[in-house]
Amino acid sequence: AKTDDSSSGSSGGGKKTITLGFSQVGSESGWRSANTTSVKDAAKAAGYNLKFSDAQQKQENQISAIRSYIAQKVDVIAFSPVVVTGWDAVLKEAKAAKIPVVLTDRSVETSDDSLYVTLVGSDFTDEGRRAARILEKVLQKAGHKGAVKIAQLEGTTGAAPAIERAKGFKEVMDAQHKDDWKIVVSQTGDFTRAGGKQVMAAFLQSNPDVNVLFAHNDDMALGAIQSIEAAGKKPGKDILIVSIDGVHDGFVAMSQGKINAIVECNPLLGPQLMEVVKQVHDGQKVERWIKTKEGDYMQDQAAAALPNRKY
Ligand code: GZL
Secondary structure: OEEEEEOOOOOOOOOOOOEEEEEEOOOOOHHHHHHHHHHHHHHHHHOOEEEEEEOOOOHHHHHHHHHHHHHOOOOEEEEOOOOOOOOHHHHHHHHHOOOOEEEEOOOOOOOOHHHOOEEEEOOHHHHHHHHHHHHHHHHHHOOOOOOEEEEEEEOOOOOHHHHHHHHHHHHHHHHHOOOOEEEEEEEEOOOOHHHHHHHHHHHHHHOOOOOEEEEOOHHHHHHHHHHHHHOOOOEOOOEEEEEEEOOHHHHHHHHOOOOOEEEEOOOOOHHHHHHHHHHHHOOOOOOOEEEOOOOEEEHHHHHHHHHHOOO
């Protein structure tokens, strides 16, 4: 794991500078890079001493980073857990050290609610529902006739966004499209472009009649587009594509007609996180889940939205 300690000078006014230990998932996607920038910029703006580590998508690296923050006696620990399970032990150590923990972006499953104070992040189940609902609009707009055969590129196995996006999508599919939609193939691409490209190539071999791709993030959709084109098919036409995140390159692909719709998942959580860190440090009560605001975009909105995109 790479760590850097970007101390941000004095906090002014003689108050003790808050030291925040942050363990980031990795740098697997455009979303993650934007999220990292947001956290670092917001910590600097807040005058906090930020200790930051990149776990390269490995849970053991996150656990050792959190342990090092406990040893350094930071004021608050924040992290985006790469997967939902396996955190109780290290979170109990943070609790024993009386260091409050704030989750950002992804959630954890835990037996003891007192092990973290709050989650600052999106509602991934709702993102899954939104993806299914916007797929209805995409199919209508494309004048699609006949069976809807869906390939699903799942996020990192065991990660909250992967579990919950699949669940939300399936909820709408089961309720509204039991007899005309079918997920014919589904596999993880680990949220990366390389993963999306590789798995989509395999999908096209095993299920050449797929006519829709639901990708849990833009990076996997962008990788998949390369494989779809290599197979001589038109992404956005022969295979309709709905993805989640709304990163810059996703919007570019949408403006080129290669992605049909994007459900936004906002990575710019930095300012909200720093606000919560202050409240938690001051012992104030905070909501258990601080949800991020985000929208949905159809292809014909992409060009106009592009210049104003912040990530
Ligand atoms: C979602 C975040 C996911 C993004 C992916 O909040 O955890 O992880 O959707 C990223 O792009 O890799």
